Amino acid sequence: MKEYRIGAVTTLLGMSADTLRYYEKISLLPVVHRMASGVRVYNERDISRLRFIKRAQKMQFSLKEIGDLLSMRENPQHARDEVRVLTQRKLGEVEEHLCDLKLLRGELQLLLNLCIASDEGCPIIEGIDQDEHSA
């Protein structure tokens, strides 16, 4: 299994080393394996958990909720009733958010299409084109 030192994880996930250590301290991550020198070594399972935490934080879930969802993630067949209820509720929130995002995506796409099709041309798209050419 691939292993990552803390610096590689911070680069990969855009999380600070302090944040990673904090997640371990509050048990969002199980105790991370350490080399003989004491350096933390994260495995793919840790990375997967951290990605889950990031996604859940983008949805404004609290750390407590994320911890409960992670316990469900570890052992879905034997999750406590309240964690199952929480997971169901959070699924509803994600689906609602997804509907909003799809609508927003459509609105933005339509606005860009209108801009492209306008007689005067599209300053937004032309600006993007210029940025790409000058990059």
Add this chain to the structure above:
Amino acid sequence: MDPIKVEVFSSPGCAKCGRIRPVLQLLVDELGAERIEWREINVLDELDYAVALGVLSLPAIAIDGELAFRTHPSTRALRQVLEERIKAQTT
């Protein structure tokens, strides 16, 4: 019998959108004003409604709350759809 509801999605900067009005008016006169009720919608006023129907470019036409044409239809295609709807209502 409820009239067929036709919604034409347009916007002020859309050059093609203006061409659809006389075509639609012609068909309404031909097929019966009592059978077709139409309105033009500026998408910028009802952006969320337009997107919910699936409008992504203009002009677009919805019939009875469903997107029927994603772009400017030919007169023939529009007439055919309207005639089919009228026929379905009367049978």
